[in-house]
Amino acid sequence: MKTVLVVGGGGREHAIVDALSRSSRVSKIYCAPGNAGIATQAECVPVKDTDVDGLLEFARTRAVDLTVVGPEAALSAGIADAFRAAGLRIFGHSAAATRIESSKEFAKRLMARYGIPTASYRSFSDYEEALTYVSRRPFPAVLKYDGLAAGKGVVIAADMQEAREALASMLLDHSFGQGRVVVEDYLEGPEFSFMCFVSGDDVYPMPLSQDHKRAFDGDKGPNTGGMGAYTGLPFITDADREFAYQEIMCKAASGMVSEGCPLCGVLYGGLMKTADGIKVIEFNARFGDPETEVVLPLLESDIFDVFDAVAAGRPVEGLRWSNAVTMGVVMASKGYPGNYAKGFEIKGIDAADAHVYHMGTALRDSCYITNGGRVLMPVCKGASLAEARARVYEAVSQIECDNLFYRSDIAHQALD
Ligand code: AMP
Ligand code: GLY
Numbered sequence: 311m312k313t314v315l316v317v318g319g320g321g322r323e324h325a326i327v328d329a330l331s332r333s334s335r336v337s338k339i340y341c342a343p344g345n346a347g348i349a350t351q352a353e354c355v356p357v358k359d360t361d362v363d364g365l366l367e368f369a370r371t372r373a374v375d376l377t378v379v380g381p382e383a384a385l386s387a388g389i390a391d392a393f394r395a396a397g398l399r400i401f402g403h404s405a406a407a408t409r410i411e412s413s414k415e416f417a418k419r420l421m422a423r424y425g426i427p428t429a430s431y432r433s434f435s436d437y438e439e440a441l442t443y444v445s446r447r448p449f450p451a452v453l454k455y456d457g458l459a460a461g462k463g464v465v466i467a468a469d470m471q472e473a474r475e476a477l478a479s480m481l482l483d484h485s486f487g488q489g490r491v492v493v494e495d496y497l498e499g500p501e502f503s504f505m506c507f508v509s510g511d512d513v514y515p516m517p518l519s520q521d522h523k524r525a526f527d528g529d530k531g532p533n534t535g536g537m538g539a540y541t542g543l544p545f546i547t548d549a550d551r552e553f554a555y556q557e558i559m560c561k562a563a564s565g566m567v568s569e570g571c572p573l574c575g576v577l578y579g580g581l582m583k584t585a586d587g588i589k590v591i592e593f594n595a596r597f598g599d600p601e602t603e604v605v606l607p608l609l610e611s612d613i614f615d616v617f618d619a620v621a622a623g624r625p626v627e628g629l630r631w632s633n634a635v636t637m638g639v640v641m642a643s644k645g646y647p648g649n650y651a652k653g654f655e656i657k658g659i660d661a662a663d664a665h666v667y668h669m670g671t672a673l674r675d676s677c678y679i680t681n682g683g684r685v686l687m688p689v690c691k692g693a694s695l696a697e698a699r700a701r702v703y704e705a706v707s708q709i710e711c712d713n714l715f716y717r718s719d720i721a722h723q724a725l726d
Contacts, residue, residue, distance in 0.1 A: 311337035312614060315369055316352065317359050317389065317402075318380025319343045321640075321669035321687045322599035326378055326613075327352045328665070329606045333614040340372065346678055347659075347668025347686075359384045362392050369398055376401065378617050379575070382596050386412050390574070401617040403595050406571040410562070411578075411595040414456045414492045421590060424565035426558055428590040431494035437481040440491055444473045450496050455480050457489035464533070466496070499584040500545050500723055501591060503601045504554050507629075508563045508573040509620040514629050515555055517541045517608055519601040520723065525647060527719045534647045535684060538720035539600045541608060542635030542695055545723065546583065554581055554588050562593065574620060603667045603687050604636040637698040637721055638689035639706050640669065641714045646683035654680045654713040664688035664705035680713060695721055 312335050316326050324347050330336050331351045342365060344354030357364040360383050369377055377393060379385055379402030386408050393400040409416040414433075421428045433456060434440035444451045444467075453476050455463030463486055467473035479485045503521055507514040522538045525531035558579055566573050578594035578601075606613070610630040619626045643650035656678040659666050667689060670682015688705040692698030699721060706716060719726075 311335065312375040313338040313373060314340070314614065315365070315372075315374045315377045316341045316380065317365060317377060317384050319345045319348065319359065320380070320599055321667040321684065322597050322602040323380040324348050324667040324669070325603040325606045326380060326597070328667070329609060329613040330378075333612045335612060335614040340368070340374065342368065345668050345681070346671040346673045347666070349673075360387045362387050362389045365389060366392055366396055366398070369393065370396070375399065376614070376618055376621060378402070380597060382408060382411050382594065385575075385595055399618070399621045401621040402575045403573055404571060407566055407573050408595040409571070410566065410573075410593045412457065414454050414592075415490060417593050418492060420562065420565050420569065424561050424568075426561050426565070426590060427587060429495040429497050431492050433490045433492045435481065435490045437477055440477050440481060440493060441474060444477070444493055445470060447493075448496075449473075452494045452496050453477060453480070454492040454494065455486045455489055456492055457487050459486040497582050497584050497589055497591070499582045501580065501582045502543055502546055503539075503598050504559060504579040504581055505598060505601060505605060506555075506559050506577050506579075507616060507620050507626060508559075508575065508577045509623055509626070510567055510572040510574070511564050512625060513555070513560050513563045513577070514616075514626050515559070516605050517631055518543050518546055518551065519598070519604050520721070521598065521601055522717060522720060527717050532647055534642070536598070536600045537640045537642065537717045538638055538687075539604045540635065540637040540695060540698065540721045540724065541604050543724060550583060550588055554579065558588065558590060574623070599669075600638055600640055600684075600687055603689050604638045607636055607665060607689060607691065608632045608634065632691075634691045634693060635695050635698055636689055636691050637695060637702045638667070638687045639702050639716050639720050640684050641686040641688075641706065641709065641711070641716045642684045643670075643680055643682070644713050644715050650683060651713060652679070652681050654711050656680060656686070656709065656711040656714075658709045659686065662688055662705040662708040664690045664702060666705070666709075680711065685711075685714060695724055699725065
């Protein structure tokens with residue numbers, strides 16, 4: 311029987327821990343740092359996800375057989391390199407391979423070199439040059455900070471005034487750091503998320519899902535980390551999926567091998583179905599959050615075997631997924647993604663008829679309290695999306711808290 315360490319402490323990691331807890335091969339799960347919900351299924355350890363030395367020390371002393379990494383910050387900090395150098399098995403990419411997410415310019419060059427469809431672009435470090443380039447092109451203009459920016463580094467500027475402000479913030483004030491700015495063509499169409507387990511050239515697809523980035527109904531309001539997700543996308547055909555698999559995900563994986571930085575973990579394609587075909591909006595080097603919470607409940611094979619095979623460079627055998635569909639609704643603190651208060655009591659989680667993943671909770675006097683921007687995500691299965699929707703909103707209505715809000719239109723692109 312195996313001991314597994316999961317790194318991270320959000321809803322994504324709760325879904326990973328939940329899937330591992332169904333494994334017949336795993337007897338002990340640690341999660342660093344975890345959260346109050348994860349603590350019901352794993353032993354939480356107070357080590358930060360970017361404390362590579364601390365995690366390595368922990369894994370060594372507790373005889374951890376396999377470590378699974380959630381957040382990109384840990385991967386960028388070199389956790390996988392350090393574990394492998396120490397002879398420890400880990401599911402997660404090297405820091406060099408994580409550049410497919412952490413550097414927009416690296417990702418763009420990879421796509422250009424290996425013929426992967428994406429918006430054309432130019433990158434700038436000089437404010438005046440960027441401004442001149444943008445002023446000569448049609449609006450809206452897509453401006454992306456080239457580095458990790460916690461999902462806030464992308465601005466779709468409607469006019470020159472907005473472009474000037476965004477470029478000044480990124481290139482003059484260095485709001486996110488010293489990175490460059492990528493200016494790219496504006497694309498239109500439904501977006502979807504395609505996550506695959508990847509080990510070098512081998513690419514194993516997961517069911518497609520769709521996130522909802524804006525805070526409010528009707529896709530209004532500020533961009534967030536994601537307010538809800540579902541699987542079973544009616545607007546993506548089998549041919550679309552096959553194209554995305556072969557021409558995007560497999561090409562990216564083999565491109566990374568050719569570049570000398572093979573992938574070993576999850577490759578996440580943030581894709582858009584445009585009138586001109588499917589194109590890449592971004593790559594991430596990890597499971598998506600909240601996509602993982604709707605995708606992993608559909609896995610019918612033992613997830614330990616999948617993680618362990620990828621981490622060891624063995625082929626993944628017999629990956630099986632349920633035909634059901636899932637939907638999840640994020641319940642977030644009022645004010646998120648801006649400022650919000652924490653510490654509000656939450657009731658009804660255990661009574662809710664759903665898988666309730668904890669994204670940001672803590673315990674106070676044996677009661678759950680809010681402890682983050684995104685707090686909870688109830689997820690339900692159904693034979694159809696309409697069924698999953700009815701169930702999940704019923705579960706949401708059973709959860710009581712004075713300081714939470716949620717979107718009431720998850721999956722509107724599929725159902726309305
Ligand atoms: P990213 O962080 O690159 O995924 O961008 C965040 C969001 O900005 C995406 O989910 C899209 O909705 C939007 N976006 C990014 N790039 C483009 C583009 N080239 N055209 C239109 N929308 C975009
Ligand atoms: N849901 C988008 C992400 O994980 O980046």
